[in-house]
Amino acid sequence: MSPEKQNSENARDSNAPSSSVFAFCRTVLIAVLAAYLIFTFLKTNPRFQEMLRKWSDAQTGAVGGVLSVSGETMGTYWNVKVSNPSRKWNETRLAETAQDVFDRFDGLMSTYRADSEISLFNRNGSSDWFPVSAETARVAALAQKTAAETEGALDVTVAPLVNFWRFGPDKEPLAAFPSDEEIDAVRAKVGYTKLEVRLDPPALKKSVPDLSVDLSAVAKGAAVDAAADRLAEELEKSTISGFMIDVGGEVRCGGIKGLAAPGAPEQGVQPWTLGIELPVDAAPGDAQAGAAPRLARVVRVQSGAIATSGGARNAFVIGGKRFSHIIDPATGKPSELADGAPRVGSVSVFLPSCAEADAYATALCVLGPDRGLDLANRLGIPVLFQMKNADGTFTERTSGAFGNIDSEPVAAD
Numbered sequence: 001m002s003p004e005k006q007n008s009e010n011a012r013d014s015n016a017p018s019s020s021v022f023a024f025c026r027t028v029l030i031a032v033l034a035a036y037l038i039f040t041f042l043k044t045n046p047r048f049q050e051m052l053r054k055w056s057d058a059q060t061g062a063v064g065g066v067l068s069v070s071g072e073t074m075g076t077y078w079n080v081k082v083s084n085p086s087r088k089w090n091e092t093r094l095a096e097t098a099q100d101v102f103d104r105f106d107g108l109m110s111t112y113r114a115d116s117e118i119s120l121f122n123r124n125g126s127s128d129w130f131p132v133s134a135e136t137a138r139v140a141a142l143a144q145k146t147a148a149e150t151e152g153a154l155d156v157t158v159a160p161l162v163n164f165w166r167f168g169p170d171k172e173p174l175a176a177f178p179s180d181e182e183i184d185a186v187r188a189k190v191g192y193t194k195l196e197v198r199l200d201p202p203a204l205k206k207s208v209p210d211l212s213v214d215l216s217a218v219a220k221g222a223a224v225d226a227a228a229d230r231l232a233e234e235l236e237k238s239t240i241s242g243f244m245i246d247v248g249g250e251v252r253c254g255g256i257k258g259l260a261a262p263g264a265p266e267q268g269v270q271p272w273t274l275g276i277e278l279p280v281d282a283a284p285g286d287a288q289a290g291a292a293p294r295l296a297r298v299v300r301v302q303s304g305a306i307a308t309s310g311g312a313r314n315a316f317v318i319g320g321k322r323f324s325h326i327i328d329p330a331t332g333k334p335s336e337l338a339d340g341a342p343r344v345g346s347v348s349v350f351l352p353s354c355a356e357a358d359a360y361a362t363a364l365c366v367l368g369p370d371r372g373l374d375l376a377n378r379l380g381i382p383v384l385f386q387m388k389n390a391d392g393t394f395t396e397r398t399s400g401a402f403g404n405i406d407s408e409p410v411a412a413d
Helices: 003-043 046-060 091-109 117-123 134-149 159-164 180-187 216-237 354-379 400-404
Strands: 066-073 076-083 195-199 202-206 242-247 250-255 272-277 295-301 304-309 315-318 321-328 333-336 343-351 383-388 394-398 407-409
Touching (some): 250 272, 321 354, 343 354, 354 394
Antiparallel strands (some): 242 250, 383 394
């Protein structure tokens, strides 16, 4: 081969790699540009978007609708609903998830169970710190905070008085109204300042040996919050779009009940709709005992809690006079119906936390509408008092913040 021809071949060989790289880059550029144009077209194509949504639903298992389960806990009912659940949720799994949460709180705080944590503390006569679960300590700490804010209107050490008036485990009715001396003897065992709470490590401490605690004014709301926290995790994962939890009338909602329609976000979004009942008396001998529940108001909630307290469903009659299970720690006596004067039928509190709403509802019920609404207005809490008049009619009284609640009264029949 001549030198000239050899140099020409070498030149072609040296240019070959650069030509291949150029061709590869050109191919990649064309492919990227084509993919971009196809993606842009599909992104604006409604038919493709609908197909993509259906494929996504098939992968995640979205089934739509509202899944509802119910059961019993803490001496009352519970009901849980989730909206637009994925296929990972069915009635069995949802019921087991909810029941596990509620059973734990019942096992920790029930005064009806001898083996509960709070029953063990009540039987303990020592003034040393008594180790408890984090849940029990947090519920007791919230109760103590509310007690301080309400001048002791909420007092979880009121258990001896609750039992004395036969609203505890002993349901045998009193034959006659007790004397002031008998009441004062029980009151000596009561006082929220005699209870200390420690969060880390969680423990309770009593300053008198026979002090006992009843957390039922907060426990149901706290159990609702615990279940809500569990379902809120599923909201984050998009396996549900909303939830509603109800334990004995203490309710918390999250997310939405209905999904937005494709292409119209403002349509199809439905908050949870709840009803607040009129506090129709159910005490023996009352003319309205056993009457079907009637709604006083309809409330729409997307995120938040409602707790209602009152004596309509748990009361007794002595000497023709009706007495509520709401005990005033200051007097040691139940709420009474003064002749010719309205009394508190129920108090509904609206807050983000169901445990807090539960605690305040009980305290405000004890304080009554005047002192109760004064406190609610100072704290900025939305509150609805339903007052029952001597003639059986009802009158509403509300705090200023209640005006921010999406609700409307239900017309009388």
